[in-house]
Amino acid sequence: MRSGHLALSARGVQMQYRDRGTGKTLLAIENVDLDVPDGAFVSLLGPSGCGKSTFLKIVNGLLPATSGEIKLHRVAKGREDAMVFQDAALFPWYSVLDNVAYGLVCAGVTRGEARRRAAPFIELVGLKGFDDKYPYQLSGGMQQRANLARALAVDSAILLMDEPFAALDAQTRELMQAELLRIWNAAKKTVLFVTHQIDEAVYLSDRVVVMAARPGKVIADIEIDLPRPRPLSVKRTPEFAVYEERIWRLIAGEYEQARAAPDAAS
């Protein structure tokens, strides 16, 4: 699975906004370097406002970075990257099958061919038999499965996931985390996963990249050395708790600093 290639290599990525009200320039992301090896599961973890979703959008090409460089591993067919959106972001006027096929349609594949190629991914994410249903007929968890299938279907080198389980209830979220690991293992994908939940990042990842806010920057890069496959019961082990504690201290420490000097960052 690990071929030694880098699926993603980011160097010195900066993002500045000009505040329309004050005219001041705000630094949203400061000098982020990140390497994601082929086949790895890497999480970007941080509080809201740390620019982790913005970074994902820059990688996806939805936003232009102010400066820096993004290199994505080229693949012979398909896109380099595919996004799994935060709110499932399915089209209410399309069936599940047409929604999952849409990424391929964007790549210029004809609708019939796109549907044919999308079908196995609907099965992979556990939505078999729901092809003709519409998004409003699905639960939140099932909508996220379709969202994931749409990104898997374009066969990209890296999967970008923007807090895909944030809106789900606690039980469904845990179930989806386990499902994601099963699918990740079956599809042999590289994943860059954005979340603000420490346990989610530790449970899923090979590496957790911790970010701090104002300006968004990387403050730690932690290898998660828990054996795979990981059943959900891993979350109840002492080793897991140690990782959680360590990351929590990092984030809490940053928070204390920011409170002590609220204007230092601007």
Add this chain to the structure above:
Amino acid sequence: MIAAREAPAVQLLGRLRSRNERVFYGVIGFVGLTLAWEIAANSGLFRKSLLSTPSAIWKAGVTDIGAGTLWPHVATSLEEFAIGFIVSLAIAIPLGLAIGWFRRIDYLLNGLLAALNATPNVALIPLIILVAGIGFESKVIVVFLSTFFAVVVTTFTGVQSIARRHLEITRSFGGSRWLAFRTVALPSTTPYILSGVRIGAGRALVGVVSRFDVWRPELHR
């Protein structure tokens, strides 16, 4: 077995109600108002020369239809309505979509359309008469104008209301702007277009029966 003792008419009403409540109560509302009007007129609540009665209107209608004097007028009105309405939709929907989709077309036309939309159609009627007379063409123009702005504005609003995240999906997967227009803009704007068409149809009906004959000199001799 109380139900079995009820009069057959009451039983029939009960069956009709359970079959389709919407139609049942709709008919009751209509019949009720008509009866109240008739009774009020006959009891001398107002002068019949000012407001006729439903029975008199019915009689006049039957006479007109029987004499064949109503149909040619209805046919003419329908034709004026159909031509003005269809031409209006054919221009207003694409124009509303274009203004909503292309920023520069919006800048170019928005102020102009807002000003024209604020102009009451009644104010334009003298101008229309000067240009097109008082016949068929001027009625078509009135229908056209009555529909046009409602449809342009609602279509434009529809395009403006497209969810940003839906447009982001197409962009995220590398789809073209033309693909986004066909697969995102059109389906999400359709409900707005339809409501514009409904509003426009209502206004156009008012337009087609508008009384141009106020200016017909033979009526003022």
